[in-house]
Amino acid sequence: MNYWFLCKVSYNKELEDGTVKKLKDTYLTDAMTLTDAEARMYEEVGNTIQGEFDVSAANRMNFIDVFTYPNTQYYFRCKVRYVTIDEKKGKEKETKNLILIGANDLKDAYDRLTNELKTMLVPYEIIEIVKTPILEVFRYRSPDERIGARNLRPLEEGEGQE
Structure with a gap:
């Protein structure tokens, strides 16, 4: 059974004027445990945030x-x-x-x-x-679905045909 976790991700963002601002974004994910929710945040948000970030909070909802x-x-x-x-x-x-x-x-x-x-x-x-303040909801995907999604690529012309 999965639970919903509200996760806050903190990171520094360099603005156009060169200043650095500390931001905190909120996401919702479903996961089996608190540890799983935190790991999912690193996996999902790591693709969109450049640089270092930290999962500063994760609470069950x-x-x-x-x-x-x-x-x-x-x-x-x-x-x-x-x-x-x-x-x-x-x-x-x-x-x-x-x-x-x-x-x-x-x-x-x-x-x-x-x-x-x-x-x-x-x-x-x-x-x-x-x-x-939730920006995005990440629904649970099995490890096989996550690996499969990363390995997807467009077929080259004629590839996959016998």
Whole structure:
């Protein structure tokens, strides 16, 4: 079972005027352990950040679902409340869950979340939508998938044909 980890990556970036600024970016990854999450950050972010960087924090998050969409600018943390009936005890049970959704603005996040939840059989209430500093979500890939992706290259003309 994988868990979601919120990871902060610190690094120095040289600006156009020659000054160096310390930056801290936030990412979300799913991993088996805290150590795995940190290793995944070095693997994934190492391809985009030039120079040295450090995974300065990694915290487990309780997202029940993460919805990503192509070409979105932001990620929003959504809190959803719903009430179910415990049939054995005959009492109502309130549940609050966190969902992360990629969207371009608050209205887009609300619309996408509503669309994703339309198949729920119990009534729900969206009680909070908050923009997060998350820049990107890295979903788990098996070691075979990671190695395969690195070894992919375009076929030369006539290659692979018998």
